[in-house]
Amino acid sequence: MVMSSFFGFRPSWVVVICIVSLSVLRCASAQQCDPGDSRALLDFKAAFTDPGGLFNSWQPGTNCCTWRGVNCTSSGRVQALQPLAPFPGRGPSPERNPTYGGVVGASLANLTELLVLNLDYVQFNGPIPDSLGQLKKLEDLSLFLNNFTGPLPPSLGGATSLKNLLIDIYGPNFIAPVTPAPIPSSYCALVNLRTLTLRFKTTGTIPACFCKLTQLTILNLNSNNLVGAIPNCIGTSLTQLEQLDLGFNSFTGSIPLTLTSLTKLQFLNLEHNKFSGSIPSQIGNNLVNLVRLNLGSNSLTGPIPSSFGRLTKLEVLVLSFNFLTRIAPELGNLVNLQNLFLDSNRLQGNLPPELGKAGSAAQFGFTFNVSNNGLRGPIPDVCSTGASRSFYAANNFFTGGFPLSLALCSIVDVSNNRLSDPSQIGTVPSNPPVQELRLGNNRFPSGPIPAWLTSLISAGSQTLQVIDISSNSFTGPVPDVIFNLPSVSRLNISRNAFNSVLPTAVTFAPGVRLTGPLPPNSGDFQELFYLDLKNNALTGTVPASVAAIPTLLYLDLSNNQFTGDVPSKRPPPGQEFPP
Numbered sequence: 001m002v003m004s005s006f007f008g009f010r011p012s013w014v015v016v017i018c019i020v021s022l023s024v025l026r027c028a029s030a031q032q033c034d035p036g037d038s039r040a041l042l043d044f045k046a047a048f049t050d051p052g053g054l055f056n057s058w059q060p061g062t063n064c065c066t067w068r069g070v071n072c073t074s075s076g077r078v079q080a081l082q083p084l085a086p087f088p089g090r091g092p093s094p095e096r097n098p099t100y101g102g103v104v105g106a107s108l109a110n111l112t113e114l115l116v117l118n119l120d121y122v123q124f125n126g127p128i129p130d131s132l133g134q135l136k137k138l139e140d141l142s143l144f145l146n147n148f149t150g151p152l153p154p155s156l157g158g159a160t161s162l163k164n165l166l167i168d169i170y171g172p173n174f175i176a177p178v179t180p181a182p183i184p185s186s187y188c189a190l191v192n193l194r195t196l197t198l199r200f201k202t203t204g205t206i207p208a209c210f211c212k213l214t215q216l217t218i219l220n221l222n223s224n225n226l227v228g229a230i231p232n233c234i235g236t237s238l239t240q241l242e243q244l245d246l247g248f249n250s251f252t253g254s255i256p257l258t259l260t261s262l263t264k265l266q267f268l269n270l271e272h273n274k275f276s277g278s279i280p281s282q283i284g285n286n287l288v289n290l291v292r293l294n295l296g297s298n299s300l301t302g303p304i305p306s307s308f309g310r311l312t313k314l315e316v317l318v319l320s321f322n323f324l325t326r327i328a329p330e331l332g333n334l335v336n337l338q339n340l341f342l343d344s345n346r347l348q349g350n351l352p353p354e355l356g357k358a359g360s361a362a363q364f365g366f367t368f369n370v371s372n373n374g375l376r377g378p379i380p381d382v383c384s385t386g387a388s389r390s391f392y393a394a395n396n397f398f399t400g401g402f403p404l405s406l407a408l409c410s411i412v413d414v415s416n417n418r419l420s421d422p423s424q425i426g427t428v429p430s431n432p433p434v435q436e437l438r439l440g441n442n443r444f445p446s447g448p449i450p451a452w453l454t455s456l457i458s459a460g461s462q463t464l465q466v467i468d469i470s471s472n473s474f475t476g477p478v479p480d481v482i483f484n485l486p487s488v489s490r491l492n493i494s495r496n497a498f499n500s501v502l503p504t505a506v507t508f509a510p511g512v513r514l515t516g517p518l519p520p521n522s523g524d525f526q527e528l529f530y531l532d533l534k535n536n537a538l539t540g541t542v543p544a545s546v547a548a549i550p551t552l553l554y555l556d557l558s559n560n561q562f563t564g565d566v567p568s569k570r571p572p573p574g575q576e577f578p579p
């Protein structure tokens with residue numbers, strides 16, 4: 001009896017085994033695709049030229065739940081469609097195969113159970129279809145790097161379940177042929193949005209009703225053509241914001257004070273706009289979670305607020321290319337900074353010594369740029385703390401001498417200043433990490449290269465790659481050590497008054513890229529590309545071996561007192577100088 005009923009129910013037995021056994025996966029993929037969804041997908045496919053064969057598995061009469069990029073619910077409805085995601089790593093790349101593409105079909109509207117639609121990298125032509133707005137359950141829509149013509153369809157505001165929306169036309173070597181148009185205000189109905197990225201050449205202002213999108217944690221409108229002021233309510237309503245990126249637009253007005261109350265903000269980018277007025281002095285009072293802040297390339301005026309000193313989580317602070325007038329010593333509190341860019345402003349006064357502490361806890365180094373300002377007075381010790389540091393301070397009015405502690409930076413650029421004190425300041429560090437030493441165009445008095453500079457170059461001879469002491473008034477012989485630097489690639493001693501007899505017999509190791517006239521017992525330049533000796537009073541003949549260097553890029557011997565012919569040398573193709 002038991003046996004007969006057992007065998008009598010054999011078909012169910014097979015089904016039961018299938019469900020409870022290890023073949024769960026096979027059973028799941030064997031769900032029969034809903035015929036309506038199958039038709040809609042085939043209709044979608046039909047618009048493609050598809051030479052890359054992306055849709056080869058999409059064949060009529062087969063189960064659509066097994067097709068590439070299709071994922072079904074247990075009842076066979078399509079719930080996710082992501083033909084090229086995740087990318088890269090597999091599948092044909094539309095960038096490699098640009099004829100790949102089609103028009104997004106209206107039939108997508110029939111996939112009414114869709115939760116996830118990721119059409120990244122699929123080179124659709126034509127507009128974003130209105131049908132997407134009918135996908136009432138859709139939570140994730142990603143349209144990255146397509147060939148859409150625009151505009152943004154207002155109908156998309158109907159997809160009110162959307163949590164994550166990304167429409168981004170900027171890829172490497174690719175921008176879609178979008179016609180600029182405003183952001184539809186209907187998108188203000190997408191109140192479930194957590195993340196919103198729109199980079200679609202949108203014009204006009206941010207719709208004030210965006211302030212209804214109160215769940216947003218990420219708002220990225222970078223690289224559009226947006227104008228006008230940032231609505232004040234962004235700062236008061238979008239209280240969940242962690243990332244706000246409005247860079248590369250044409251926003252005007254001042255930075256709204258309300259933005260400074262977004263306590264969850266970690267990333268704020270307003271670079272390359274037309275913001276004016278001063279930075280709100282309260283900026284550091286509440287934005288305590290800020291890690292990256294970029295206000296560069298605007299028209300901001302006034303001092304750098306001292307409240308920045310409270311933003312101790314900051315790793316990147318960019319205020320470059322504005323009209324800011326004063327540095328706050330409190331910036332020295334920002335020990336986690338990796339980048340502090342204050343260059344190309346109108347900064348006056350001294351560089352506060354406190355700045356020497358900035359970035360001192362940054363694990364992978366710290367770059368500090370105050371170039372192109374009006375800073376005066378002595379250069380403080382800004383290179384002594386923390387891991388690998390770089391200090392760019394060219395084009396200011398710094399006076400005094402060169403503190404030898406600066407050689408503790410791997411890059412130090414103090415060119416185009418008014419340094420005039422030739423005396424030794426501090427001691428030459430042993431094995432200094434300095435790779436680039438730029439002291440060009442200062443006001444050191446006429447006389448030989450100071451002993452401390454020669455010692456410094458000797459001490460750094462294993463690491464130095466760039467030396468620029470051009471446009472000073474150095475006289476006398478060029479110290480031998482300058483010609484004994486195995487890693488130097490750029491050597492500029494032009495526009496001084498060196499006079500020394502250059503040797504006639506010089507040997508070069510195989511593979512030497514370029515060299516110039518060398519003293520008899522010189523070392524080999526292994527990496528030298530640029531050698532600029534012009535405007536000195538150097539004498540003797542130019543060694544013929546200079547011309548034997550296979551990859552000479554730049555050699556300027558002009559305006560000296562060399563005798564004999566200059567050996568001729570043609571740069572290798574494609575490497576004509578200057579590069």
Ligand SMILES: *[C@@H]1O[C@H](CO)[C@@H](O)[C@H](O)[C@H]1NC(C)=O
Pocket residue numbers: 036039040043107110
């Ligand atoms: C989409 O659904 C509508 C209404 O059910 C139907 O008329 C239409 O043929 C479907 N389109 C496709 C491509 O399946």
Ligand SMILES: *[C@@H]1O[C@H](CO)[C@@H](O)[C@H](O)[C@H]1NC(C)=O
Pocket residue numbers: 071072080
């Ligand atoms: C299909 O969707 C489910 C639910 O979102 C997910 O867990 C699963 O990983 C998806 N499978 C594939 C192959 O994408």
Ligand SMILES: *[C@@H]1O[C@H](CO)[C@@H](O)[C@H](O)[C@H]1NC(C)=O
Pocket residue numbers: 098099100101123124125126147149177
């Ligand atoms: C992208 O669209 C433009 C204009 O519609 C068209 O000329 C171009 O061929 C398209 N590119 C691809 C890869 O389909």
Ligand SMILES: *[C@@H]1O[C@H](CO)[C@@H](O)[C@H](O)[C@H]1NC(C)=O
Pocket residue numbers: 320341343344367369370371372392
């Ligand atoms: C430093 O600032 C100058 C002037 O704005 C700029 O030209 C240079 O590229 C900057 N360098 C770095 C490394 O930031």
Ligand SMILES: *[C@@H]1O[C@H](CO)[C@@H](O)[C@H](O)[C@H]1NC(C)=O
Pocket residue numbers: 440441470471492493494495530531532554
């Ligand atoms: C050397 O420095 C001078 C100015 O100090 C500059 O004009 C010249 O271009 C520099 N040479 C090279 C090769 O960089």
